[in-house]
Amino acid sequence: QKEVEQNSGPLSVPEGAIASLNCTYSDRGSQSFFWYRQYSGKSPELIMSIYSNGDKEDGRFTAQLNKASQYVSLLIRDSQPSDSATYLCASGSDGLTFGKGTHLIIQP
Amino acid sequence: DTEVTQTPKHLVMGMTNKKSLKCEQHMGHRAMYWYKQKAKKPPELMFVYSYEKLSINESVPSRFSPECPNSSLLNLHLHALQPEDSALYLCASSRAPLAGQETQYFGPGTRLLVL
Numbered sequence: 102q103k104e105v106e107q108n109s110g111p112l113s114v115p116e117g118a119i120a121s122l123n124c125t126y127s128d129r130g131s132q133s134f135f136w137y138r139q140y141s142g143k144s145p146e147l148i149m150s151i152y153s154n155g156d157k158e159d160g161r162f163t164a165q166l167n168k169a170s171q172y173v174s175l176l177i178r179d180s181q182p183s184d185s186a187t188y189l190c191a192s193g194s195d196g197l198t199f200g201k202g203t204h205l206i207i208q209p
Numbered sequence: 210d211t212e213v214t215q216t217p218k219h220l221v222m223g224m225t226n227k228k229s230l231k232c233e234q235h236m237g238h239r240a241m242y243w244y245k246q247k248a249k250k251p252p253e254l255m256f257v258y259s260y261e262k263l264s265i266n267e268s269v270p271s272r273f274s275p276e277c278p279n280s281s282l283l284n285l286h287l288h289a290l291q292p293e294d295s296a297l298y299l300c301a302s303s304r305a306p307l308a309g310q311e312t313q314y315f316g317p318g319t320r321l322l323v324l
Binding site: 133135137143144145146147150152189193194195196197198199200201202 | 240242244250251252253254257259264265267297299301306307309311312313314315316317318
């Protein structure tokens with residue numbers, strides 16, 4: 102069974118600092134990984150997708166994938182209070198399997 | 210444009226009612242999905258339509274009946290639901306359910322309350 106694991110938090114980070122979110126997955130055959138942000142009462146919003154080992158940067162966000170360790174991470178630089186949300190790690194190509202999500206709180 | 214629309218935004222129904230949820234996308238995507246999300250839980254996959262054909266049914270009870278009338282539309286027909294079916298129902302679409310084309314974009318969801 103495919104599983105995606107995340108620490109549910111809450112993870113509290115001071116404004117302006119780097120927030121580091123981590124995720125592990127069980128299916129070695131997984132090729133596609135996604136980070137979604139979800140505000141309370143809203144639907145998931147795509148932040149990043151990553152398919153290859155290494156880093157992928159988009160603005161203040163950097164996704165990292167290590168297939169040997171079955172590990173995906175998301176770094177948020179210069180964290181802002183508006184980044185406070187639940188971050189969902191997901192994997193899959195014909196339907197996503199989500200982790201439980203990490204609740205991130207950015208403290209002003 | 211990565212917009213997926215869903216109607217209605219909110220729905221309250223009794224256990225004997227029949228209702229339908231609607232999802233629409235005009236991005237030319239050929240894969241569409243239904244997810245169910247309970248409070249403080251991650252979304253759970255219900256159904257996958259690929260090129261208008263049902264390709265995945267995650268053992269969903271028959272009181273939920275999906276339909277894909279065309280490549281832009283996805284419906285979820287509801288009948289004889291239980292209070293525990295109350296949840297946020299999310300629709301998503303992607304270019305195709307294939308590696309490299311499977312980035313999913315979610316609609317705003319329909320919040321369903323079953324009384």
